[in-house]
Amino acid sequence: MKFLGLFAVACLVMSSTVNAGQLIEHKNGKPVPGKYIVMLKKTAAAPEGIQRFADKVSEIARRNRGNALSPGGRRKVPKITLQYENLNGFVIEDGDEDLQELLGQEDVDYIEQDSEFEMAASQSNPPSWALPRIILRNPPTGSKTPYIYPDPAGAGITAYVLDTGILTSHQEFEGRARNGANFVKGESSSDENGHGTHVAGTLGGKTYGVAKKVNIIGVKVLSKSGIGELSGIIAGMDWVIKDAPGKRVIINMSIVGRDSQVMSDAVDRLSAANLPVFVAGGNFPDYDACEGSLSGHHHSFAVGASDANDAWASFYSYGPCIDLIAPGVDIASADNQGNNSGASRSGTSMAAPHVAGAAAVYMSVDKNLKYPYQIYGKLTQTATKNKITGNLRGTPNLFLYLAQS
Template structure:
């Protein structure tokens, strides 16, 4: 082992330095280290992690990724950061950043099962999503809420926040999103299975390293047919975008929020990830919601203004809130319906079918593709 360490660090000293990707709201000292695709993750991480030399420079490996990314999350002092960037198996290093929720019997359900206004006060989708597994990567879920009908699951292995609550929601946002995906009353696919992958705290925020930890878990542990619903976001992040790609390639349909800054979605991750289904928000009058991001990266719109769904603080709680966070689970539910109809569909099949069947041209001020989710 001693000679292996000497060789490894000698290689680092002579290697070209890997790029460092900076972010807007960085978490000081926290980084995501991404390896080349052909690097042996566990062997490389183990060598670095167990090295007294690495530790003496102020380095600590916090979390290892093996599915959504090939690499690890680490706390790195400046000298340790420089050392890591010089390893020839490191593709890039990215500063960790703060990630937040995207949120500022609902009208939204009524809207997505018909193509024209006025609303007809009914919801009749083509199926109920039974047998599809939806992974809600968010603040967790209240698994005991009556609207989930025993179909919501949480456990400690699905919790990636520093204070582990076993995936149980203490914010409300995740339960609300899960309710819109698959609640008996509020859900688009009201018999889908729901898994609370907790990556955001009781305050509704968290780290990119934690979010990618949740994505890594889903990429590695999902059961098909599978959908991931991500009503969260932050600044541009190559590691987040790469993790979406790996989830997609593993067979998970990934649905993400466009963001709530009334600006181009290309300024946000995972909204800008090429293989995600990026969702903008519409209001009940078929206008783009005033807060919704827009642009060429938008794949589809769904209802996101004044959406009522489950809440976290009792087993019957409900709340009405707005955001592209609320639009996203409508689309995740729509994806579940398509997969329940044909479980052999790939993520590409899902987005192609969804967009080809969407209501076209109904929206005002879309500033994006003019497609509204349709599940009738």
């Protein structure tokens, strides 16, 4: 339960202090050449500080434009391609040669190279077993166990799914889903992979979903290949902060990536806006979830996966930063191949939306559940203890349980 007792453990990587004007060493995934995320100091959050930095970039570009780089080419100049509205930062492209000058600006806190994050799933094809399991303290003894859930079923709650987009016309969503924003260049806002539709179906589909009446907003930050640039994922989080006021909200991010300061800061901002964030624990057997920029953050709620036999899925990430275990192997849900299509997938990507859906149900039942710490606490306090078998390697043995009252 890293958001309460394990703060120090969860933040071994994430909470290191960043000095002003520091270049954050690239640690996550594949770097995006020439592309950087610039975060300004909190003291520069006012329009004047933002404008000063934008003016400086323009000055550098004017000064260096046309300067010969070599007999066969010309010098690249930096340009701002994206400004975050709520996170006090920018995305700079073609910035390699001017990094030191940009780092020297008084308003700059740090600069981190853009990199690729990815979805956390693999695919297989048997039927799902998960919904009956999360309403029982012990595995069901027969195949006819119904899924019984509190009647509000997530009504009045909005779930943001940051993923590959959603096939919103799928019959599973009954008109309750829409795509709100797209941060993947060259692709439509709809789901060209299937991962996002599957996740959304598990969270809130009429047949496959935990919270069958929740409203769902897709935020596309991963491409059809399941890869997303860090800068685009941050833009999606920034957009949610802008769109969420006035709603009762949960966020699902079935995305994995290692240490990133800008991701850590973005999760902090979501938490400061009282937005609970449910994340995949990761699908790497030798990977301590505390090393993940999402799964290791003390303000996120990380989910590990088990199978139909209550066995720990040993090929997934582990450790004390996993907050809860949920069904994640051979999970049937909606697919993007048609409005009636379905598929089965495995991964902590599939486990996280079970927990996010349960959170939506609890919030719809209890209007006093408003803050992330309350919602996370409800999930851990009601969890089934010590039922998952296998080598959990320090993972808390807490399994998702959807209480009926």
